[in-house]
Amino acid sequence: STTAPTVIGNGHMASVGDSNETTTYEHGVQVVDEQKEFNPNLSKYLSLENVTPSGFNYHLISVFGSQSTGKSTLLNHLFGTQFSVMSELERRQTTKGIWLSKNKLQNQGTDESTRMADNILVMDVEGTDGRERGEDQDFERKSALFALATSEVLIVNIWEHQVGLYQGANMGLLKTVFEVNLQLFLKDRNTTHRSLLFFVIRDFLGATPLKNLQKTLLEDLSRIWASLSKPPGLENSTIHDYFDFAFYGLPHKGYQPDQFAAEVKKLGTRFREGHKDPKRDVLELNDGGIFLPEYHRRIPADGFAKYAEGIWDQIVNNKDLDLPTQQELLAQFRCDEILREVTVAFDEAIVPFEERQAEGVRSGQPQVLGGLGPAMRAARTKALQKFETEASRYHKGVYQRKRAELIDKTDTRLKGLVQGQLSAAHKSGVNEFSEAVSAAVKSGQKKGGSYDFAEIVSKETQTALARFEETARTLVIEGASWSDYKHALALYQKDLGEVSGRLRRDEMRRLATRVEKWVQSRLAESVGLEFNALGSGRGGSGAPETGEKPTEKDIWDRIWNLFVDTVLDAERRFTDRARSFDASLEEVDVGLWRLRRKSWGVLRTKIDEEMMEGNLLLKLRENFEDKFRYDEAGVPRIWRPTDDIEGVYTRARESTLTLIPLLSRFRLTETNAPPPLDKWIGQTPSSATPADEEDLTPIGGVDEEDGKSLEEETTILSDAKRQDLTVRFKKAADGVYVEAKRSAIGGMTQ
Ligand code: GDP
Numbered sequence: 001s002t003t004a005p006t007v008i009g010n011g012h013m014a015s016v017g018d019s020n021e022t023t024t025y026e027h028g029v030q031v032v033d034e035q036k037e038f039n040p041n042l043s044k045y046l047s048l049e050n051v052t053p054s055g056f057n058y059h060l061i062s063v064f065g066s067q068s069t070g071k072s073t074l075l076n077h078l079f080g081t082q083f084s085v086m087s088e089l090e091r092r093q094t095t096k097g098i099w100l101s102k103n104k105l106q107n108q109g110t111d112e113s114t115r116m117a118d119n120i121l122v123m124d125v126e127g128t129d130g131r132e133r134g135e136d137q138d139f140e141r142k143s144a145l146f147a148l149a150t151s152e153v154l155i156v157n158i159w160e161h162q163v164g165l166y167q168g169a170n171m172g173l174l175k176t177v178f179e180v181n182l183q184l185f186l187k188d189r190n191t192t193h194r195s196l197l198f199f200v201i202r203d204f205l206g207a208t209p210l211k212n213l214q215k216t217l218l219e220d221l222s223r224i225w226a227s228l229s230k231p232p233g234l235e236n237s238t239i240h241d242y243f244d245f246a247f248y249g250l251p252h253k254g255y256q257p258d259q260f261a262a263e264v265k266k267l268g269t270r271f272r273e274g275h276k277d278p279k280r281d282v283l284e285l286n287d288g289g290i291f292l293p294e295y296h297r298r299i300p301a302d303g304f305a306k307y308a309e310g311i312w313d314q315i316v317n318n319k320d321l322d323l324p325t326q327q328e329l330l331a332q333f334r335c336d337e338i339l340r341e342v343t344v345a346f347d348e349a350i351v352p353f354e355e356r357q358a359e360g361v362r363s364g365q366p367q368v369l370g371g372l373g374p375a376m377r378a379a380r381t382k383a384l385q386k387f388e389t390e391a392s393r394y395h396k397g398v399y400q401r402k403r404a405e406l407i408d409k410t411d412t413r414l415k416g417l418v419q420g421q422l423s424a425a426h427k428s429g430v431n432e433f434s435e436a437v438s439a440a441v442k443s444g445q446k447k448g449g450s451y452d453f454a455e456i457v458s459k460e461t462q463t464a465l466a467r468f469e470e471t472a473r474t475l476v477i478e479g480a481s482w483s484d485y486k487h488a489l490a491l492y493q494k495d496l497g498e499v500s501g502r503l504r505r506d507e508m509r510r511l512a513t514r515v516e517k518w519v520q521s522r523l524a525e526s527v528g529l530e531f532n533a534l535g536s537g538r539g540g541s542g543a544p545e546t547g548e549k550p551t552e553k554d555i556w557d558r559i560w561n562l563f564v565d566t567v568l569d570a571e572r573r574f575t576d577r578a579r580s581f582d583a584s585l586e587e588v589d590v591g592l593w594r595l596r597r598k599s600w601g602v603l604r605t606k607i608d609e610e611m612m613e614g615n616l617l618l619k620l621r622e623n624f625e626d627k628f629r630y631d632e633a634g635v636p637r638i639w640r641p642t643d644d645i646e647g648v649y650t651r652a653r654e655s656t657l658t659l660i661p662l663l664s665r666f667r668l669t670e671t672n673a674p675p676p677l678d679k680w681i682g683q684t685p686s687s688a689t690p691a692d693e694e695d696l697t698p699i700g701g702v703d704e705e706d707g708k709s710l711e712e713e714t715t716i717l718s719d720a721k722r723q724d725l726t727v728r729f730k731k732a733a734d735g736v737y738v739e740a741k742r743s744a745i746g747g748m749t750q
């Protein structure tokens with residue numbers, strides 16, 4: 001049974017080729033070589049053996065004992081491993097350093113109750129008191145420390161005939177084990193970690209009952225324990241505070257091969273999970289599963305290699321081994337690693353969205369990205385779950401800190417996306433809203449203007465809000481309080497309100513323009529009639545219902561009254577309509593104020609048009625002719641030479657001439673003053689904005705800063721124009737007179 005091992009050490013690994021790595025690790029992996037170097041390939045080995053993903057579902061066993069006592073042989077039979085064993089011919093030490101192999105008999109045996117535990121990792125530790133390395137007691141101590149720090153079960157391999165030999169090499173080894181155990185506990189008093197010392201008694205004859213051997217061994221162990229100098233506080237401790245014990249006798253492999261095989265098989269079934277019966281003595285662990293939960297070192301499988309390396313590093317450099325610190329360091333290392341891993345997957349899902357969003361922002365056209373919500377939720381959940389599953393097995397404090405870090409990192413990214421999305425939805429929503437309202441108004445105008453602006457705004461607001469909420473809702477991430485969109489929705493609603501206000505003001509302007517046009521056409525007609533009436537020389541058209549004959553003298557009163565009435569009517573129309581679309585009282589006030597001012601402008605323009613030189617001269621002439629050519633009864637005069645043509649002419653001319661000063665100034669008869677334009681227009685409403693005043697023409701006497709008085713505003717003809725008009729009218733009148741005179745003489749001649 002000679003096996004020439006392929007030694008796989010650090011760096012100088014015999015390369016069998018990556019194509020078949022399992023053959024590379026045929027004999028397991030050499031965790032620590034004879035130069036005390038740790039093998040960085042341990043984690044690779046654990047991955048190849050598929051132990052890495054098993055969490056806590058794995059077990060670690062170490063074997064101890066003198067050299068060449070059949071340790072490797074035992075392990076190979078128990079676990080189907082191929083640790084190298086000593087050739088019968090050479091009798092030299094074969095196992096060097098510390099080897100590790102996974103149990104190869106894991107799934108053998110059909111009986112569920114005796115099936116071996118999953119993922120048993122076995123460490124074959126170089127034998128102690130070796131002839132070749134006798135000088136190096138140091139390694140014995142270091143490997144014991146390493147084994148104790150990592151293993152749940154320590155198999156102590158011992159020949160029956162060595163039992164009771166207190167001075168024997170085995171006892172030296174056990175003393176070392178106890179010492180280093182105390183050393184570990186100095187730093188780690190709070191953890192109640194126990195180990196099982198499993199004595200396998202070789203070449204067990206059966207002559208002395210196993211019970212007796214147990215007793216002897218335990219007495220020896222207690223004696224060793226008692227002889228140790230214990231650190232303060234642990235003076236009264238016993239070995240049972242730290243160790244459980246189990247014993248098993250195996251017959252001689254050479255002399256009783258069949259019994260040996262049968263017993264090894266039976267022994268194998270003990271390597272399963274078990275629970276301690278508190279009522280039973282630890283000594284009677286002799287038939288149940290030996291892997292008690294309290295033995296487990298609680299190092300997750302994916303961190304084991306790193307942890308073992310850290311432990312070995314401390315040991316080899318003769319540093320105080322501080323397991324809690326090591327576990328915390330491991331947790332930091334692994335949590336960071338897991339964090340990086342889950343971030344890679346997270347990035348794969350999220351970066352494309354981030355890029356598209358950034359592109360949208362760059363191009364100034366932020367877009368709503370379809371499918372983002374589900375992608376974000378999936379990526380976040382996946383990252384968190386994977387992290388929680390893997391990292392939560394490590395040091396709680398570190399885990400929680402790193403988990404918070406992960407959430408912070410992912411959520412900062414997601415928050416950026418969500419905010420970008422909400423602002424895109426906001427922007428496009430407001431635009432769409434504004435366009436929809438404008439389009440609805442336009443189509444209403446096309447259909448004859450009978451549309452309800454308030455209704456359009458309210459309907460489109462609902463639509464816009466619903467659409468925004470729909471987008472926002474898809475972006476909500478459960479469990480992330482920041483993903484609540486209430487605030488964004490409120491801002492959106494506020495902006496919609498502002499846009500509505502702007503659109504309503506536009507609508508007000510349109511309404512104002514319509515009403516002004518209406519005022520304009522009404523005044524064109526009614527004021528026109530008043531001026532036309534001047535031509536008849538017998539008064540205007542006003543107030544026929546009172547029966548009072550309108551006179552030329554009160555033309556301005558009539559114009560003012562019909563102006564005021566017309567504007568009042570217009571104001572009513574404006575107010576009714578504006579209120580119908582929810583304009584505020586202030587907005588209506590401003591609108592009415594503007595309407596009055598603009599209406600005055602309209603009237604003033606109309607008057608100026610009527611008073612254009614040619615027009616006015618024509619009207620004066622008509623007025624004069626009417627008075628001159630017709631008698632009081634309205635009958636045309638036929639001039640005879642005896643008629644007082646000159647008298648009639650003079651009266652008619654003087655009568656018409658009084659019109660010129662009358663028409664020159666807009667005066668009300670009652671007060672003989674300009675109309676109370678300032679009072680009538682009223683003060684500028686306090687809610688009027690500069691934009692409201694921008695397009696207004698200043699009115700004298702109303703807008704003081706203009707420097708023009710009400711007098712000037714209501715002066716229709718300047719003095720110079722008056723004089724000129726008087727001269728020209730007189731000339732025209734003279735012409736009529738001469739013509740009349742001529743016709744009278746002519747009539748006589750005929
Ligand atoms: P290790 O150094 O403790 O790992 O011992 P090995 O497994 O290499 O074996 C050392 C020698 O002991 C080998 O020559 C084996 O054949 C022999 N051996 C193995 N099992 C037994 C056994 O049960 N009884 C005896 N007496 N020798 C054994």
Ligand code: MG
Pocket residue numbers: 071072073084085086094095124
């Ligand atoms: Mg060996």
